[in-house]
Structures are given as C-alpha cells and as structure tokens.
Amino acid sequence: MPVIMIGFIKRYFVKAVSFLLALLFIYAAASKLFDFEAFQVQLAQSPLLSAYAGIISYGILIIEFAVAFMLLIPNSNRLGLYASIGLMSAFTLYIYLILNYSDFVPCSCGGILEKLGWTEHLIFNIWFLVLAIIGLYTLVKKTGKSGLKGLGYAGLIIVASCLVVIGLFRSSEHIIKSENSFIRRFLQHPILIEKTRDLKVNSYYLAGIHNGVLYLGNISAPLIITTIDTSLNRSTRKRTSIDKKDYNFRNIKLQIQGPYYYLYDGTVPIIYRGHLNDSIARTLSYQDAFFNQLVVIDSTRFAIRTQRGSDHRYTLATLDVKGDSKVKLKPDILQGQIDGVFDVDGSLISNSNATKLVYTYVYRNQFIVMDSTMKIENRLHTIDTTTRAKITISKLSDGTKKMGAPPFSVNKRSVIAGDLLFNESNLMGKYEPSESWKTSAIIDVYRLDRQKYMGSFYIDHKKGEALSSWLVNGNYLYAIVGNELRRYKIRGEAFK
Structure with a gap:
C-alpha cells in the first residue's frame, strides 16, 4: 500500500x-x-x-x-x-x-x-x-x-x-x-471623532483658539463672541461694541490672536482691536488700506490681500499700524495667468502664532509658504494636475470684468498645524468612489517645508450640510459642520 x-x-x-x-x-x-x-x-x-x-x-x-x-x-x-x-x-x-x-x-x-x-x-x-x-x-x-x-x-x-x-x-x-499624478491615499482613521455639540444654528465659524478656549464668530450677529472650552462642555456669550460704527459695513469678521480679538470689514478701511476680557473694541487702524483678506501677525501688524490702484490686480501686503510706511505691497508673490484678479484668487492663512503664512490658490494646484514678513520660503503644489486656472473672463460694457462661466475650482479652504497644511480639496482624484464626495469633505495633508503629500481623510457631512469652518490645535481638530461643532482626536502617528 x-x-x-x-x-x-x-x-x-x-x-x-x-x-x-x-x-x-x-x-x-x-x-x-x-x-x-x-x-x-x-x-x-x-x-x-x-x-x-x-x-x-x-x-x-x-x-x-x-x-x-x-x-x-x-x-x-x-x-x-x-x-x-x-x-x-x-x-x-x-x-x-x-x-x-x-x-x-x-x-x-x-x-x-x-x-x-x-x-x-x-x-x-x-x-x-x-x-x-x-x-x-x-x-x-x-x-x-x-x-x-x-x-x-x-x-x-x-x-x-x-x-x-x-x-x-x-x-x-x-x-x-x-510627483503625484492625482492619486489620493486615504489614511486609516487618522482622526477619530470624540465629542459633538449642537450650536442650534449654522451661522457660526471658528475665529480662533486661546488658552484652551475656542472662540466662535457668528455671521448673523457679528458683534457677539461665543466661547466654548475645548472639552465642548461650557460656553459663554459676550456682546461687544465698537467705538466708531457710522460706516456702511458689509460683513464684519472676527479673528482671535490672544490676548486680543479683532473686528474688521475690508470694504471699510478700518480694524478694531479689543482685549479678550473687554467688551469694547477700539479703532486700531483707519484709512490705512482697503483689503479683502486679513491675517493678524501680532498686536499691530497684519498680512492682507488688497488691490493695487494702478491696475486693480490682487496683491499681498503687510500692514504695520506703528510703522513709518504702514503698507508695504508684495507684488511679486501672486503670479497672474489670465487677469491677475480672478486667476490669483485664493485664501491667506497663518499658523497659531503667525510665524508662517500660506496662500492657497483656488483655481490652480499651488500654495505659497511665507514667513511673517511675507518672504517666500516655498512654492509647492497640491496633488491635482490643474497647473493653470481654468476660468473665462467676460468684460462688461462699463469696463468691469466678471466670470464668464462657472469656474473650475480646485481648493476650498486650508488650515496650518505645525509643518503641515490641511487643505480641503474640491476635485475628485483617480480611483475614488463618487459616493464619498456626496457625503464628505476631502482633506489632503501636505508638508510646508518641502514638496511632500502625506495622505488624505474624510470629514463627514451632517444631513446634507458640509464642513464650513475648522482649525487644528495640537492633537485635536475642531470642525463646524452645519450646526454641529465637532472635536476630533488626531492619531499620534497619522501624519508622520
């Protein structure tokens, strides 16, 4: 056998x-x-x-x-x-x-x-x-x-x-x-939701964080500052006032850079500053510059995006209310491709202590890393392949210009945390399920010191409402989705 x-x-x-x-x-x-x-x-x-x-x-x-x-x-x-x-x-x-x-x-x-x-x-x-x-x-x-x-x-x-x-x-x-050709790598659980808080309305936005307290602005009530501790348990509301208010404001915004809060509306060339313990914000800058974006660098210095009087092109600038020459234009930072206005549109942001600035273009795959004086450190790109803005410009009979067709938007909004840029993308990459884009915001993470893509993750919508405001502080990501404030824990090794 x-x-x-x-x-x-x-x-x-x-x-x-x-x-x-x-x-x-x-x-x-x-x-x-x-x-x-x-x-x-x-x-x-x-x-x-x-x-x-x-x-x-x-x-x-x-x-x-x-x-x-x-x-x-x-x-x-x-x-x-x-x-x-x-x-x-x-x-x-x-x-x-x-x-x-x-x-x-x-x-x-x-x-x-x-x-x-x-x-x-x-x-x-x-x-x-x-x-x-x-x-x-x-x-x-x-x-x-x-x-x-x-x-x-x-x-x-x-x-x-x-x-x-x-x-x-x-x-x-x-x-x-x-050298990514637009293939995202979704990291496995880089952030974990820990707690949520119902804000009741969807008009809030995150204005900053200081000493373990989140500060929220409200589009519908711009002079009310809401504070919530980072554990999302306790909240307070404070009504502020400004020392001069006889102006035709369009949209007053709040920004926190401890120990002060700042109120501004760039269509009116005025910036108010108040101490976080004080309910009155006093005029800090008046008629120094019109602007459509502002980042607080310190108590008297700001980074702004404005329009040049000569050709109306967008340009970045620094504003020092104590300086001899208060406004210093930086015309070489934003690089026009079509008209120098719509094609260079983007968002100007800073890290928590304003030692680093980043400008992320909306219609192309590039972001610019600068120090607090707006000296360029890096011109880096996002992983999509849109190197040139895909927009059309129409000129009206009165000489003004407007978008001739719905623009091809690449990037939505960004935040900085340490040496990382968290960027909300508006484009779907290769081999990605379309269902995810209907139910989530897609966040791509990049290094600021060199060209390096770290990975991506989702922030889920809430009943059809998408991410509207967010910030990263330490090991936590805070996000407002609809009327919900969320606290996410960032996994320690997620972006290393």
Missing part, C-alpha cells in the same frame, strides 16, 4: 499542484474582475503601489489568467510553475512589506480570501509558494534532469520578483508623495 500510494503521488502530484494553483489564480482574478472598480480603488489605497494602481490592476488580471492557462496545458506546465513561483513570491513579499513597513493595511482581495487576516494571508501564500517549488522540483526530476538546476532557476525568479516589488514600492512612494 505505501508503495502504491507513493507511486500514485509521484504520478499525479504535479498535476494536482498545477490544478490547485490554476484554481487559485482563476478564482482570485475572477473576484477582482467581477468588482473591478472596487479592486482599483483598494489598490490605489495601497501604501506600497498607489502610483501604479491603473497598470497593476489590469496587469495582475492578465497575468493571473495567463498563468492559470499555462498550468492547465501539459506543454506549458513547467513554464506555468515557474511563473507561479514568481507571482506567489511577489504577492508574499508584498504582504510582508504591508505588515512590517506600512502604517495601515488595505484590502485588494475578494471572496473567501478577503476573510483572511494579513498574517494568515502571508502563511497561505508561503504554503502555496512552497507547494509550487516542490511541484516544479518533482516535474524536473521526472524529465530526468537535475532537480537542483530547476530549483536554481526558481531561486533566480524569486529574487527577480522580489526586486520588482521593492522597485515598484520605492518608486510609488516617491511619485505619490513628491
């Missing part, structure tokens, strides 16, 4: 191994093919191969079906076993790299294999790799040739497959983080 059993195994072992491998590859390829869109999305989120999701998604399907076909044809059986060894080696190394050199683990398998944990999946692959090697050794021996020679070729194939995977990994990381 043992002799008969051994003879049976020798006779049918290679066929059985080939059949098992072929079944595995057909099943895996068919699972991907039946839900190909999901497979591409999952592969695009791979921390190792994101940049090549398109090529690899098609390539894997073709290779798996081709290898299965070779395994089932007697004349190509040996070639199929060599190809199986190469393919299983690549899959095995990929999983090993995922488990040991990645912050998160995606899923790019379907069916039964999706139920396996990644460690179990690694063991599963190793077992089939060993089976393929034994099958090849047996087949070579049956042909009367040296089995060791076959193992030598198999070893070369394993090394080559592993080198290909490592090369793709290193190249993909560089492309995704430095």
Whole structure:
C-alpha cells in the first residue's frame, strides 16, 4: 500500500499542484474582475503601489489568467510553475512589506480570501509558494534532469520578483508623495471623532483658539463672541461694541490672536482691536488700506490681500499700524495667468502664532509658504494636475470684468498645524468612489517645508450640510459642520 500510494503521488502530484494553483489564480482574478472598480480603488489605497494602481490592476488580471492557462496545458506546465513561483513570491513579499513597513493595511482581495487576516494571508501564500517549488522540483526530476538546476532557476525568479516589488514600492512612494499624478491615499482613521455639540444654528465659524478656549464668530450677529472650552462642555456669550460704527459695513469678521480679538470689514478701511476680557473694541487702524483678506501677525501688524490702484490686480501686503510706511505691497508673490484678479484668487492663512503664512490658490494646484514678513520660503503644489486656472473672463460694457462661466475650482479652504497644511480639496482624484464626495469633505495633508503629500481623510457631512469652518490645535481638530461643532482626536502617528 505505501508503495502504491507513493507511486500514485509521484504520478499525479504535479498535476494536482498545477490544478490547485490554476484554481487559485482563476478564482482570485475572477473576484477582482467581477468588482473591478472596487479592486482599483483598494489598490490605489495601497501604501506600497498607489502610483501604479491603473497598470497593476489590469496587469495582475492578465497575468493571473495567463498563468492559470499555462498550468492547465501539459506543454506549458513547467513554464506555468515557474511563473507561479514568481507571482506567489511577489504577492508574499508584498504582504510582508504591508505588515512590517506600512502604517495601515488595505484590502485588494475578494471572496473567501478577503476573510483572511494579513498574517494568515502571508502563511497561505508561503504554503502555496512552497507547494509550487516542490511541484516544479518533482516535474524536473521526472524529465530526468537535475532537480537542483530547476530549483536554481526558481531561486533566480524569486529574487527577480522580489526586486520588482521593492522597485515598484520605492518608486510609488516617491511619485505619490513628491510627483503625484492625482492619486489620493486615504489614511486609516487618522482622526477619530470624540465629542459633538449642537450650536442650534449654522451661522457660526471658528475665529480662533486661546488658552484652551475656542472662540466662535457668528455671521448673523457679528458683534457677539461665543466661547466654548475645548472639552465642548461650557460656553459663554459676550456682546461687544465698537467705538466708531457710522460706516456702511458689509460683513464684519472676527479673528482671535490672544490676548486680543479683532473686528474688521475690508470694504471699510478700518480694524478694531479689543482685549479678550473687554467688551469694547477700539479703532486700531483707519484709512490705512482697503483689503479683502486679513491675517493678524501680532498686536499691530497684519498680512492682507488688497488691490493695487494702478491696475486693480490682487496683491499681498503687510500692514504695520506703528510703522513709518504702514503698507508695504508684495507684488511679486501672486503670479497672474489670465487677469491677475480672478486667476490669483485664493485664501491667506497663518499658523497659531503667525510665524508662517500660506496662500492657497483656488483655481490652480499651488500654495505659497511665507514667513511673517511675507518672504517666500516655498512654492509647492497640491496633488491635482490643474497647473493653470481654468476660468473665462467676460468684460462688461462699463469696463468691469466678471466670470464668464462657472469656474473650475480646485481648493476650498486650508488650515496650518505645525509643518503641515490641511487643505480641503474640491476635485475628485483617480480611483475614488463618487459616493464619498456626496457625503464628505476631502482633506489632503501636505508638508510646508518641502514638496511632500502625506495622505488624505474624510470629514463627514451632517444631513446634507458640509464642513464650513475648522482649525487644528495640537492633537485635536475642531470642525463646524452645519450646526454641529465637532472635536476630533488626531492619531499620534497619522501624519508622520
């Protein structure tokens, strides 16, 4: 009986191994093919191969079906076993790299294999790799040739497959983080919602944070300052007043830079300042400059965006109410492409202590990093591919200009935290499910000191209402979505 059993195994072992491998590859390829869109999305989120999701998604399907076909044809059986060894080696190394050199683990398998944990999946692959090697050794021996020679070729194939995977990994990381062709990598739970508070109305916005207290402005009641502690438990409301108010204000805004609060409306060239413990804001600057954006640098210095009198183009400037020359234009910062007004539209922001300024263009994939004097440190780009503003300008009979068609908007709003820029994007990247854009805001994270994309995450809408205001402070992200104030905890290693 043992002799008969051994003879049976020798006779049918290679066929059985080939059949098992072929079944595995057909099943895996068919699972991907039946839900190909999901497979591409999952592969695009791979921390190792994101940049090549398109090529690899098609390539894997073709290779798996081709290898299965070779395994089932007697004349190509040996070639199929060599190809199986190469393919299983690549899959095995990929999983090993995922488990040991990645912050998160995606899923790019379907069916039964999706139920396996990644460690179990690694063991599963190793077992089939060993089976393929034994099958090849047996087949070579049956042909009367040296089995060791076959193992030598198999070893070369394993090394080559592993080198290909490592090369793709290193190249993909560089492309995704430095030369991205608009493929987002969504990080696994970088922020976790901890608490919410109902604000009752949706007209609030975050004006700043100081000494563990959030300050909220209200579009409908611009002279009321609402404070909420960062645990979102206690709140207060304070009605402020301004020392001079006989002006035709359009939209008074509130900004906090402790220990002061500032009220302003750039259509009227006036800035008010009040102490956080005081309810009266007094005129700090009057008729120094008209502006449409303002960032507080310190108690008497500001960064503004204004329009030049000579050509009405937008330009950045500094305003020092104590300086001899109060306004200093910085005409070389914003670079026009079409008209110098609409095409350079964007948002000017600062970090918490105003040591760093960032201007993010709305209609193109660029942001400008500056110090507090508006000296340019970096011109960096976001991961989308819109390098030139896609807008049309119409000139009216009275000489004024307006947008000739709905603009192609790229970036919405940004905040700074440390050396990171958190940017809300307005464009969908490759291999992204459209459903996510209907229910969430997409936040992309970048380094400010060099060209590097760190990853992306979602902030969910609330009953159809989207993110309207947000800031990052320390390990927390605070966001207003509709009438809800949320506190998110940032996972410690999420953006490192």
